[in-house]
Amino acid sequence: MHSLKVNLAGVELKNPICTASGTFGSGHEYAPFVNLNRLGAITVKGVSHEPWEGNPPHRTAETYGGMLNAVGLQNPSAKAFIEEDLPFLRKYDTKVIVNLCGRSLEDYIAVTEDFAGVDIDLFELNISCPNVKAGGMAMGTDPRAAEAVTKAVVARAKSPIIVKLSPNVTDIASIAKACEAGGAAGISLINSVLGMKIDIYKKKPVLGNIVGGLSGPAIKPIAVRMVYQVAKSVNLPILGMGGIATWEDAIEFIMAGATAVAVGMANFTNPSITMEILEGIEKFMAKEGITDINQIKGII
Amino acid sequence: MKIHETATIKAHTNKSGYYNLSLYAPQIAKAAKPGQFVMVYLDKGEHLLPRPISIYDIKEDIVTLVYVEAGAGTKAMTKWPIGHSIKILGPLGNGFTIDLLGERERVAVIGGGVGAAPLFFLTEALYRQRAKVDIYLGFRDDASSLVKPFEGFADNIKVDIGGFVTDMLPPNPGYSAILTCGPIPMMKAVADYAHSHNMPCQVSLEERMACGLGACKGCVVKTMVGYQLCCDDGPVWDSKEVKWDA
Numbered sequence: 001m002h003s004l005k006v007n008l009a010g011v012e013l014k015n016p017i018c019t020a021s022g023t024f025g026s027g028h029e030y031a032p033f034v035n036l037n038r039l040g041a042i043t044v045k046g047v048s049h050e051p052w053e054g055n056p057p058h059r060t061a062e063t064y065g066g067m068l069n070a071v072g073l074q075n076p077s078a079k080a081f082i083e084e085d086l087p088f089l090r091k092y093d094t095k096v097i098v099n100l101c102g103r104s105l106e107d108y109i110a111v112t113e114d115f116a117g118v119d120i121d122l123f124e125l126n127i128s129c130p131n132v133k134a135g136g137m138a139m140g141t142d143p144r145a146a147e148a149v150t151k152a153v154v155a156r157a158k159s160p161i162i163v164k165l166s167p168n169v170t171d172i173a174s175i176a177k178a179c180e181a182g183g184a185a186g187i188s189l190i191n192s193v194l195g196m197k198i199d200i201y202k203k204k205p206v207l208g209n210i211v212g213g214l215s216g217p218a219i220k221p222i223a224v225r226m227v228y229q230v231a232k233s234v235n236l237p238i239l240g241m242g243g244i245a246t247w248e249d250a251i252e253f254i255m256a257g258a259t260a261v262a263v264g265m266a267n268f269t270n271p272s273i274t275m276e277i278l279e280g281i282e283k284f285m286a287k288e289g290i291t292d293i294n295q296i297k298g299i300i
Numbered sequence: 301m302k303i304h305e306t307a308t309i310k311a312h313t314n315k316s317g318y319y320n321l322s323l324y325a326p327q328i329a330k331a332a333k334p335g336q337f338v339m340v341y342l343d344k345g346e347h348l349l350p351r352p353i354s355i356y357d358i359k360e361d362i363v364t365l366v367y368v369e370a371g372a373g374t375k376a377m378t379k380w381p382i383g384h385s386i387k388i389l390g391p392l393g394n395g396f397t398i399d400l401l402g403e404r405e406r407v408a409v410i411g412g413g414v415g416a417a418p419l420f421f422l423t424e425a426l427y428r429q430r431a432k433v434d435i436y437l438g439f440r441d442d443a444s445s446l447v448k449p450f451e452g453f454a455d456n457i458k459v460d461i462g463g464f465v466t467d468m469l470p471p472n473p474g475y476s477a478i479l480t481c482g483p484i485p486m487m488k489a490v491a492d493y494a495h496s497h498n499m500p501c502q503v504s505l506e507e508r509m510a511c512g513l514g515a516c517k518g519c520v521v522k523t524m525v526g527y528q529l530c531c532d533d534g535p536v537w538d539s540k541e542v543k544w545d546a
């Protein structure tokens with residue numbers, strides 16, 4: 001038998017396959033198509049202290065090998081999530097990762113405090129959303145701001161913090177190091193890549209927000225490269241993502257240094273893709289004689 | 301219950317630009333109701349997002365869709381041969397609310413262009429409920445393949461080519477309900493007509509979708525209570541709930 005267990009920031013996952021924030025709702029949307037008990041973890045959509053309305057439509061645009069989104073973190077608030085969605089997720093034997101959003105340091109502190117006394121396995125601090133004007137990505141592109149917000153949230157959270165990084169930077173390693181210095185227990189990357197699409201007949205941007213984040217297979221080589229660079233520069237476990245659509249993609253991320261991986265846009269192309277990826281990894285391990293998934297972690 | 305089903309193509313015809321795609325999809329066929337839609341997955345490659353298409357008709361195990369070539373994805377669909385298997389997800393969305401439209405009620409069903417497609421499944425259901433249905437359809441060009449099937453299921457059918465479908469609506473209607481699907485300016489005019497005569501009106505709207513499941517928050521429509529999801533809260537709304545100018 002082979003072991004798929006991994007340890008992500010002190011939390012044991014039964015396997016490395018997770019879902020990416022914002023692409024899997026609060027889990028219940030995919031329950032008819034995915035055995036949620038077989039996921040390593042579910043990362044839920046981003047939540048903030050106050051309800052956020054999100055951006056005007058259109059919010060999505062298909063692009064070659066991927067898609068743009070500018071949802072703008074629409075969510076009904078952490079309180080609503082805790083009351084309405086969390087009890088459902090807790091019925092399943094999987095870990096829950098909550099994606100925390102804010103526009104300012106105070107926002108991030110407030111949303112962290114909303115979860116005081118609430119049973120959450122891991123927090124993913126989202127300092128990388130390209131679709132909110134203030135906070136969001138601005139915090140994730142400046143090492144000093146990244147360190148400060150990490151420190152503030154780590155000091156107040158009861159569960160480990162992994163910080164989700166933006167690929168829209170020149171030196172990803174310097175941001176990861178800043179988060180490590182701020183006390184992060186792990187790094188998650190990549191968020192979407194800032195992009196844009198124009199409707200040449202309407203002579204207008206397709207997205208209501210004009211610009212949006214690119215996800216899907218188109219960004220995978222960027223993501224693999226960044227996971228590799230971060231793995232070489234910090235001593236933290238990595239939740240790798242960006243364009244994973246097949247089990248081969250997932251293995252690539254693990255070899256580049258990811259402890260676990262998250263599947264995002266691919267859920268839209270095939271709602272049961274996470275199960276297919278998991279089965280593919282199991283077959284690969286059997287065929288290659290790999291007894292423990294951790295044996296291939298970071299071998300590059 | 302939403303189902304991710306493998307569907308085999310049983311028939312696929314092009315009738316002056318309206319493609320009829322009949323799929324063997326017994327589970328979705330059993331569960332669907334009028335006004336709901338399916339997500340049609342394309343053959344990966346260039347098109348990673350599924351396309352939302354309304355349910356046009358259901359006959360036992362066969363789900364039929366009618367679509368027009370609107371861009372690269374629907375163009376790729378036109379090439380699909382009989383016997384080819386695809387994946388579809390459905391039935392999705394709320395559908396029209398018609399439970400109370402029984403034999404005493406007169407109903408107007410108003411469609412424009414390919415928006416007439418979901419109205420056929422709807423009209424069949426209203427017919428079975430014995431409602432009295434008047435059909436008003438508007439097209440830019442001849443669309444007899446879309447009009448013909450309505451015959452026998454409706455009391456009156458009026459068709460306009462090249463003009464405004466609303467010009468055919470009676471001045472003293474007295475309908476219990478107006479149900480419509482088509483281009484936004486048409487539905488807005490229909491909604492204004494309904495309001496001015498104090499009749500309830502249900503409109504079926506479109507927005508770009510990714511998941512189709514209420515998960516991605518990508519498909520929002522502006523309503524009186526803020527953004528709502530076309531795939532989950534919609535695609536059908538009471539016309540008074542929609543913020544048309546947003």
Ligand SMILES: Cc1cc2nc3c(=O)[nH]c(=O)nc-3n(C[C@H](O)[C@H](O)[C@H](O)COP(=O)(O)OP(=O)(O)OC[C@H]3O[C@@H](n4cnc5c(N)ncnc54)[C@H](O)[C@@H]3O)c2cc1C
Nearest residue numbers: 351352353354366367368370371372373374506507508535
């Ligand atoms: C609930 C619902 C029901 C629909 N029912 C039908 C139907 O019965 N018959 C029919 O012909 N068409 C229907 N449509 C419209 C159909 O989804 C689009 O024509 C189709 O997605 C266009 O895809 P494309 O690749 O050809 O065009 P492209 O413009 O190349 O598509 C690019 C992207 O934009 C999306 N998109 C483009 N136009 C629309 C649109 N009008 N609505 C939603 N998404 C769009 C596509 O899905 C794709 O993700 C429906 C739309 C919705 C939301």
Ligand SMILES: Cc1cc2nc3c(=O)[nH]c(=O)nc-3n(C[C@H](O)[C@H](O)[C@H](O)COP(=O)(O)O)c2cc1C
Nearest residue numbers: 020021022046069126190191215216242243264265
């Ligand atoms: C529709 C959509 C919504 C997203 N929402 C969030 C979010 O709320 N928080 C977040 O950290 N990332 C969000 N993301 C980014 C994804 O979690 C992921 O980092 C990115 O899409 C890259 O992975 P992928 O290529 O597998 O999708 C979203 C992505 C998409 C496509």
Ligand code: FES
Nearest residue numbers: 510512514517531
């Ligand atoms: S398409 Fe994802 S929420 Fe509607």
